[in-house]
C-alpha cells in the first residue's frame with residue numbers, strides 16, 4: 481500500500497495534550513496514520529509516498545461535533561409567524577412544527593446538506609439527534625445512507641418524546657432500537673437512544689427506554705436547556721440513564737448539586753454556546769461544571785456545522801460571562817478533548833482526535849498560514865483566533881480525501897441544494913399548516 485504524506489504546514493497533533501511540529505508531516509496508509517513528525521524525519525522514511533501539500537495551513541485532527549440536528553437545514557430563512565419570546569415558544573412555534581413537516585425526502589436531503597457543511601468545515605465525526613414524526617421507521621437508515629456518501633463517521637439517534645402521545649414515543653424508541661440492532665449501523669455509523677428532554681417524557685416512557693436500551697448504549701438527551709426543563713437529572717438518574725455512555729446537552733440550568741451528579745455518573749455535558757445565545761436561554765458556566773468534575777464537550781446544536789466557530793463562541797462567551805480577559809485557556813481547550821474522548825469510546829477508537837501513529841486518518845487542514853510561530857504552548861490560540869475563521873483546504877476521513885484544495889469531492893452540493901430548493905416550498909407549506917402546539 482502506498483503511503484500519502486500530508487505536509488507543508490504546522491501539525492497540531494491533538495486537541496488537549498497535543499504537540500506542535502512547526503514544519504510537520506503526517507503519513508497515512510489506507511485508513512490509518514503511520515507516522516507524524518518533522519518533515520525532515522518523515523520524508524526519508526517514505527520515499528515512495530504520494531504528496532499532499534498544506535500550503536502553510538494548520539494541520540489538525542478531524543473535528544468532532546457531539547451534538548447536531550441535521551434536519552434543521554430546512555429552518556434557514558423560515559419565519560415561524562408566531563411569537564418566539566422564550567425557550568418554550570421557540571420549541572412550540574418552530575422546532576415542533578418543522579420536524580412534523582418533514583417527509584422521507586426532506587429527511588434525506590437535510591442530512592446531505594448538513595453533512596456537506598460538516599465536511600466543508602473539517603468535521604469527520606458527528607453525533608446527530610433526529611426527529612421527523614411523520615417519517616419515523618427507517619428515518620435513521622435514510623440518514624445513515626447520506627453519512628456513508630459524505631464519508632465521515634456518525635452516531636445517529638431518533639428523538640423519543642411524549643409530546644405527541646405515547647404511540648409516537650414508542651415508535652421513536654422502536655426506531656432507535658431497530659437501528660441499533662438490525663439497521664444500517666456499521667463500524668463507522670453507530671446508534672444511540674435519542675430522548676428529547678425529561679420534561680416531555682413520562683415516567684412510563686422512561687421506564688420503557690430503560691428496559692429496551694442495549695447494554696453499553698447511552699442516551700443522547702437535552703437537559704436543562706431552558707428554565708422549563710429544570711431538575712431533569714433526578715428522573716433520568718432514577719431510570720439509570722446518566723452513565724458514561726450518555727450525552728447531556730446544554731445543562732444551562734443545572735444546579736451545583738446536579739452538576740455533581742453528572743460528574744459522579746460520568747455522563748458528558750455538551751456545551752452549545754451559539755445555540756444558547758440564539759435562543760436566549762442563558763449559558764453553561766464551564767468553570768463551575770469543570771470544577772464539579774463534569775466531563776465536558778462541544779456541539780453546534782443545528783445552528784451550524786462549524787465546530788471551530790462554536791469553540792470560538794465558547795471561548796469568547798466564557799470571558800464575557802466571567803468579565804475576565806485572562807480566562808478561558810484553563811477550561812475551553814478541554815472541550816475538544818472531551819469530544820475526542822467520548823467519540824473515541826463510542827467507536828472503540830481510543831486514538832480518535834489525535835494525529836499519532838495508529839490513529840484513524842481523520843485530518844483537516846485550515847487555510848490559515850501563520851505570520852507568527854506555531855508552538856505547542858500556543859496551538860489553541862492559533863485554532864481559536866485563526867483557524868476558526870479560515871476555509872478548509874483539505875478534509876480527510878479514514879484516509880479518504882473528502883475536500884481537496886477547497887473542492888468538496890464526496891457530495892455533489894450543487895445538486896443536493898437544487899433538490900432542497902425543490903422540496904422546501906412543500907416543507908414550509910406543511911409547516912405553516914401545523915398550528916403551534
Ligand SMILES: [Zn+2]
Nearest residue numbers: 549702729781
Ligand atoms: Zn439540540
